Amino acid sequence: xxxxxNAATTWPKPEGVYQQINSCxxxxxxxxxxxxxxxxxxxxxxxxxxRTKVAKLINAANxxxxxxxxxxxxxxxxxxxxxxxxxxxxxxxxxxxxSVLRPLRKLEKSKLIELSIIQIDQKGRxxxxxxxxxxxxxxxxxxxxHASNVIGSIVDIKRIGGLAHNRGITYLxxxxxxxxxxxxxxxxxxxxxxxxAGHKSLYGPPGIGVLYINEGIxxxxxxxxxxxxxxxxxxxxxxxxxxxxxxxxxTMGIIGLGAGIDFVLETGIAQIRAEELRLTKRLxxxxxxxxxxxxxxxxxxxARVAVxxxxxxxxxxxxxxxILESHFNISxxxxxxxxPLLHQALHTKKIGMVRVxxxxxxxxxxxxxxxxxxxKIANNKxxxxx
Numbered sequence: 001x002x003x004x005x006n007a008a009t010t011w012p013k014p015e016g017v018y019q020q021i022n023s024c025x026x027x028x029x030x031x032x033x034x035x036x037x038x039x040x041x042x043x044x045x046x047x048x049x050x051r052t053k054v055a056k057l058i059n060a061a062n063x064x065x066x067x068x069x070x071x072x073x074x075x076x077x078x079x080x081x082x083x084x085x086x087x088x089x090x091x092x093x094x095x096x097x098x099s100v101l102r103p104l105r106k107l108e109k110s111k112l113i114e115l116s117i118i119q120i121d122q123k124g125r126x127x128x129x130x131x132x133x134x135x136x137x138x139x140x141x142x143x144x145x146h147a148s149n150v151i152g153s154i155v156d157i158k159r160i161g162g163l164a165h166n167r168g169i170t171y172l173x174x175x176x177x178x179x180x181x182x183x184x185x186x187x188x189x190x191x192x193x194x195x196x197a198g199h200k201s202l203y204g205p206p207g208i209g210v211l212y213i214n215e216g217i218x219x220x221x222x223x224x225x226x227x228x229x230x231x232x233x234x235x236x237x238x239x240x241x242x243x244x245x246x247x248x249x250x251t252m253g254i255i256g257l258g259a260g261i262d263f264v265l266e267t268g269i270a271q272i273r274a275e276e277l278r279l280t281k282r283l284x285x286x287x288x289x290x291x292x293x294x295x296x297x298x299x300x301x302x303a304r305v306a307v308x309x310x311x312x313x314x315x316x317x318x319x320x321x322x323i324l325e326s327h328f329n330i331s332x333x334x335x336x337x338x339x340p341l342l343h344q345a346l347h348t349k350k351i352g353m354v355r356v357x358x359x360x361x362x363x364x365x366x367x368x369x370x371x372x373x374x375x376k377i378a379n380n381k382x383x384x385x386x
Contacts, residue, residue: 002330002366007149007177007307007357009199009206013260017203020259021252031248032228043251050258051241054210057261058194059185067211067244068254072176072197073099074222075211078244079172079193080104080143082219088140089114093126094341095148095155100174101341104143114138120345123298124153132163141170146178150337150355151297151346152280152307154182161190170217176200177305180264181273192217198253201272201359203260208253213240223247272360276306279358279367283308286371291378296346296353306358312378315386317352320377323384324354328373332356 003011024043032044048063055063069075080103084090090104090113107113116134119127131142142164147154157173164171172193175184180201186194194212198204213219224236225246237243264272281301287293292313298304312320321334333355336343343349356370377384 002328002369004356004358004362004366004370005331005333006359006362007200007355008333010201010203010359010361012361013203013205013256014263016263017205017256017259021205021256024252024255029251032251046258047249047251047254050254050261053258053261053265054196054212057179057184057265058196058212059187060212060214061187062215064240065213065215067213067241068249069209069211069244070207070250071199071209072174072195073209075195075209076100076172076174077103078211078219078222079195079213080141081107081222083141083170083172083193083217084113085140086112087138088112089116089136089138090141090143091116091118091131091134091139092143093118093131093145093155094120094345095124095126095145095153096143096339096341097145097149097174097176098338098340099176100143100145117341120153120342122346124148124151124296124342124346125298125303126155128156128159131160135167135169139167139169141172143172144174146173146175146182146184147305147307148297148339148342149177149307150339150342150353151309152177152304152357153297154178154303154305157191158189164192165190177307180260181269181276181305183269186212186214198257198260201264202257203263203359204257205253208250208257210257211244213244219244221246267360273305275360276358276362277301277304279362279364280304280306280308282364282367283356283358283370286367287374290371290375293374293378296348308356309353310356311348311351311353312374312386315351315381317348317354319386320354323377323386324370324373327384328369330370330373 051063051066108115176197179196196210198208199206227242296309317334324330
């Protein structure tokens with residue numbers, strides 16, 4: 001099978017990720033803070049080391065402000081619901097995933113917040129002038145993705161971070177599609193809250209995410225419970241990271257994430273990005289030559305990540321995706337990608353979109369096979385029942 005659904009989760013993982021998870025599970029998979037000292041020192045030390053690796057990856061000064069979660073969705077919910085108060089105004093964008101939109105819509109529906117949504121143009125680019133104009137006296141939070149999970153468009157988070165910082169507004173960035181493939185510096189980019197998905201371009205396993213909380217940002221808790229610390233108190237601890245890590249940590253997920261970050265740092269973010277964009281450029285060049293293919297988003301390589309959204313004219317994305325998998329053994333993502341406002345803006349909400357997304361482990365040969373398959377389908381629609 002040719003797997004090009006890496007924006008959903010990267011696969012395969014680096015060999016070191018499999019090895020570290022296996023070793024953890026077999027050799028020292030104890031519960032940190034709850035094992036009475038039996039083998040606990042190693043697992044606690046290893047978890048601390050992974051926090052340090054995350055901090056290094058994003059240039060964060062204090063690794064204790066790296067919070068492990070079950071994924072980016074939980075991290076976004078913790079950030080959004082933890083920072084907002086009744087009467088606050090929030091600005092977000094049409095590029096966002098439902099992991100951002102649904103928590104915000106719930107708060108808006110409950111009349112707890114006011115919400116403004118910044119539009120995109122037909123290339124998926126944000127109107128940053130509109131964003132600035134939407135700022136109100138009660139604007140307390142700006143939330144943006146770093147890159148679209150549908151069309152790959154990169155958002156200028158450094159510019160937005162500077163704007164938010166100058167206006168005293170908290171800035172939350174969803175870096176699920178960029179961490180590990182685009183450089184992120186929370187200090188230079190003035191990011192207050194940063195969310196990472198461990199299982200995508202950081203090459204960790206599913207079920208692990210990260211929320212980084214910058215100094216000076218205070219969040220309410222999303223859940224409370226045992227932390228293995230301050231156990232005589234019936235109140236949630238105030239120290240970080242314990243305050244936001246109630247319950248048993250996903251130890252195997254954290255260890256796997258650490259191995260994934262090792263791979264990213266050893267290979268080099270610039271090298272990974274260059275390789276993925278080389279494949280993206282080859283794919284887009286080939287798509288342009290195929291009859292009736294429509295490509296979405298900004299086609300300039302430096303303005304995107306290795307996520308390409310396209311359609312075959314007047315053909316439902318789900319039908320094309322099914323044919324690619326059933327006839328050619330090519331795994332893509334077809335549908336609405338949990339990004340309803342983007343599809344509304346690009347007029348694809350009825351038919352969806354086919355998405356190809358690369359990782360460091362895809363090849364030119366695979367790109368050429370995909371293009372050949374799409375060309376056959378486009379030139380022989382009746383043969384494939386279209």
